[in-house]
Amino acid sequence: MNTQELYAMINEASEHLELHDDFQQLLRIPERQLAFSVPYESDEGSMRVVEGFRTLHSSLLGPGKGGIRLHPETNIDETSLLASWMTMKNALMHLPFGGAKGGIAADPKQLSDKERERVIRSYIRKLSPYIGRDQDIPAPDVNIGQQEIGWMLDEYEKHLHDPYNAVFTGKDPVIGGIPGRVEATAAGVVHTIRCWLKEQDRSLNNLKVAIQGAGNVGSFCARILADKGAIITAISDSSSTVIDENGINVEKVLKTKTDTGSLGGDHESSAVFEVPCDVLIPAAMGGAIDEETARLIQADLIAEGANGPVTADADRVLEERGIDVLPDILANAGGVVVSYLEWRMNERKEEWSKADALSQLEHYMRQAFSRTNRTKQESGVSYRRAAYYTACRRLADVMQARGLIK
Numbered sequence: 001m002n003t004q005e006l007y008a009m010i011n012e013a014s015e016h017l018e019l020h021d022d023f024q025q026l027l028r029i030p031e032r033q034l035a036f037s038v039p040y041e042s043d044e045g046s047m048r049v050v051e052g053f054r055t056l057h058s059s060l061l062g063p064g065k066g067g068i069r070l071h072p073e074t075n076i077d078e079t080s081l082l083a084s085w086m087t088m089k090n091a092l093m094h095l096p097f098g099g100a101k102g103g104i105a106a107d108p109k110q111l112s113d114k115e116r117e118r119v120i121r122s123y124i125r126k127l128s129p130y131i132g133r134d135q136d137i138p139a140p141d142v143n144i145g146q147q148e149i150g151w152m153l154d155e156y157e158k159h160l161h162d163p164y165n166a167v168f169t170g171k172d173p174v175i176g177g178i179p180g181r182v183e184a185t186a187a188g189v190v191h192t193i194r195c196w197l198k199e200q201d202r203s204l205n206n207l208k209v210a211i212q213g214a215g216n217v218g219s220f221c222a223r224i225l226a227d228k229g230a231i232i233t234a235i236s237d238s239s240s241t242v243i244d245e246n247g248i249n250v251e252k253v254l255k256t257k258t259d260t261g262s263l264g265g266d267h268e269s270s271a272v273f274e275v276p277c278d279v280l281i282p283a284a285m286g287g288a289i290d291e292e293t294a295r296l297i298q299a300d301l302i303a304e305g306a307n308g309p310v311t312a313d314a315d316r317v318l319e320e321r322g323i324d325v326l327p328d329i330l331a332n333a334g335g336v337v338v339s340y341l342e343w344r345m346n347e348r349k350e351e352w353s354k355a356d357a358l359s360q361l362e363h364y365m366r367q368a369f370s371r372t373n374r375t376k377q378e379s380g381v382s383y384r385r386a387a388y389y390t391a392c393r394r395l396a397d398v399m400q401a402r403g404l405i406k
């Protein structure tokens with residue numbers, strides 16, 4: 001879904017909900033888009049400069065919330081689109097946050113660890129006037145994990161040490177992170193799959209699952225699902241796919257990935273989309289499933305672990321083929337839900353256990369699934385349309401209560 005397609009979806013939701021045109025106007029233009037230079041010193045001592053971005057799409061529901069991506073192809077348009085999806089996701093999940101997202105256009109595979117640290121610290125030095133625990137709260141996204149968030153917090157706090165600082169989420173628990181955030185996005189994907197299976201009177205046991213991506217979301221989806229009795233028939237990264245129709249040994253394959261940086265599969269990266277399975281989880285980059293790929297997929301369900309992995313054309317093909325899609329703003333919302341719990345825990349200076357965090361997550365995911373499913377049944381539309389209608393209803397209620405629209 002590109003920006004035009006997103007606004008077409010908001011338009012459709014707005015007509016369905018019989019909302020005033022002002023509703024769309026209030027969501028059309030991001031509140032703030034920042035694009036700035038990020039200078040850093042290379043290991044050889046020369047100065048290099050990359051681009052950094054942060055978009056606050058909407059603060060209607062609360063402070064901006066959304067991850068930061070480190071990827072050579074990211075740009076301001078992608079960042080703003082991802083920020084708009086965060087507005088929808090946070091609304092659907094009933095979180096007190098607006099939508100935001102950030103990006104750094106650099107390739108982590110071309111940077112040493114020290115260079116990566118210098119890029120990230122430089123990005124945060126430039127961004128720090130615009131973020132804050134009640135203004136805009138960044139978190140992990142592609143190629144950003146606990147270590148990078150730790151550098152960000154340290155740079156932001158140069159003169160203040162506050163272990164409860166809620167300006168970033170996705171922190172290591174020793175510096176105020178909530179236990180469970182690292183696997184939360186994947187755990188949320190699994191909860192939505194279970195909700196969908198329940199509707200079909202099916203279970204996870206022996207369910208065949210193929211996963212695109214072996215990073216944070218993909219690897220934890222594989223671990224959690226295998227642990228619960230599903231059979232992981234394929235997993236891919238940017239260079240290959242490992243396939244075994246009888247079930248791959250998840251821990252072994254992920255250990256190879258950790259040790260060598262690659263899964264070392266015998267098949268092309270794109271082969272993951274052709275493997276027969278019950279559920280396919282795209283958990284890598286946006287736009288991975290286009291119209292042509294959609295015709296090859298042999299699954300009953302696609303659960304979007306990634307943001308925007310299915311193009312609008314592909315969505316139409318999948319709908320025609322009777323393949324359900326659990327949309328990103330629902331399926332991968334577990335990360336931001338547990339980020340919200342981390343932010344709340346920090347604000348209240350509490351300590352939460354992993355069990356508490358993951359049980360709250362399950363509650364949020366089930367509630368959001370049933371809200372979406374109710375809209376789906378009432379309106380006779382796909383899960384994606386139902387999720388957007390539900391999110392837009394929430395946003396419109398807030399606008400009406402504030403007197404912003406009639």
Ligand SMILES: NC(=O)C1=CN([C@@H]2O[C@H](COP(=O)(O)OP(=O)(O)OC[C@H]3O[C@@H](n4cnc5c(N)ncnc54)[C@H](OP(=O)(O)O)[C@@H]3O)[C@@H](O)[C@H]2O)C=CC1
Pocket residue numbers: 140141142143144185212213214215216217218236237238239269283284285286305306307332333335336
């Ligand atoms: N982290 C989070 O909490 C959340 C993430 N998301 C979304 O989930 C997706 C994945 O994020 P995350 O797991 O954090 O990112 P990571 O950086 O941890 O992992 C990304 C994975 O995608 C793989 N990949 C990249 N390009 C391709 C490709 N062309 N084919 C196959 N695999 C590819 C990478 O391969 P390689 O290892 O070879 O580079 C890597 O395994 C993104 O869309 C992100 O926006 C959504 C909600 C929350």
Ligand SMILES: O=C(O)CCC(=O)C(=O)O
Pocket residue numbers: 065066067068089137138139140141169170307332333335336337339340
């Ligand atoms: O954890 C968060 O705050 C945001 C996660 C995120 O970027 C996403 O859901 O796409």
